[in-house]
Amino acid sequence: MTFGTAADASAGFDWGLFWAIVAAVVGTLALIGVGFQIVGYYRDHPKRRIEWSATARRLLPADLRPHEFEVSFRGVEIRDPYIVELRVRSNSRADIPSPSFDAGKPITFQIGQRDPIVFLDDSEARGIRIVPSFETRNGTNDVSMLIEPQLIRRRASATMSFVASGLPDIKLGEWPLVDVDVKAADTAGVARRSGRFLREVLLGAAVAATGGVIVAYITSAFLS
Structure with missing residues (x-):
């Protein structure tokens, strides 16, 4: 009875499928980050x-x-x-x-x-x-x-x-x-919204990076 080596498992692994999955996961998480930005824009800029x-x-x-x-x-x-x-x-x-x-x-x-x-x-x-x-x-x-x-x-x-x-x-x-709304400008609110928008962008980037690291770690453990 023969046993396959890690090299044999790696050779038989479908790397094309793997990178397609990684790209799909990272792309999905990036879209979530973009979604945060779009929601923030429409919230801070009403129609009229x-x-x-x-x-x-x-x-x-x-x-x-x-x-x-x-x-x-x-x-x-x-x-x-x-x-x-x-x-x-x-x-x-x-x-x-x-x-x-x-x-x-x-x-x-x-x-x-x-x-x-x-x-x-x-x-x-x-x-x-x-x-x-x-x-x-x-x-x-x-x-x-x-x-x-x-x-x-x-x-x-x-x-x-x-x-x-x-x-x-x-x-x-x-x-x-x-x-049409007419209201006093909230200058402090502008600063708060700008900070919140930056946090949302950073959150989206962090989520995408974390997802990529998790996928890479699971794949490395599977091939080891």
């Missing part, structure tokens, strides 16, 4: 959404009292001046057509009754047009910023800057859009 944020910077040092100075800008006296920026961005996978504005009403950002306000010329419009609005109520100006009905392309953005007397409280007023 407008995000906005506002920042303000005081021009006078904190230890100076506003009533001790007279500050004017373009001939307008402004006490305790602040430079304010409103940023709007379409974080969407699809365009927002102008008919999405219900009854032709604009998106409104309210600044409140604050007079005076001077809008700057360096405001940027990259696909979104923002216009100021002044309404006189009870003898004071009620100032707001409007995004009137228009086609808003995906990834379009705009920035409107102005100088205000005192720190304004910008609030989202009306947003008569059909099937």
Whole structure:
């Protein structure tokens, strides 16, 4: 009675089938990693959404009292001046057509009754047009910023800057859009989502590498 050697077993082993199985396993695990990425993309980029944020910077040092100075800008006296920026961005996978504005009403950002306000010329419009609005109520100006009905392309953005007397409280007023969310941008959430996306990519790579090592180890043990 004769016994086959390990060399004989190795010679009779179908290496083509083996590498095909390894490729199939690693490919499947890689597809799982890609799936994580796709799910993360659709989660972080909804079909139609407008995000906005506002920042303000005081021009006078904190230890100076506003009533001790007279500050004017373009001939307008402004006490305790602040430079304010409103940023709007379409974080969407699809365009927002102008008919999405219900009854032709604009998106409104309210600044409140604050007079005076001077809008700057360096405001940027990259696909979104923002216009100021002044309404006189009870003898004071009620100032707001409007995004009137228009086609808003995906990834379009705009920035409107102005100088205000005192720190304004910008609030989202009306947003008569059909099937479109308008919400404050979560800058901390962007960082969290970026970190989660990286972890998902690394997880997919780790799973694929681990699967390849396991398959190689089992095959080595079988041939030994």
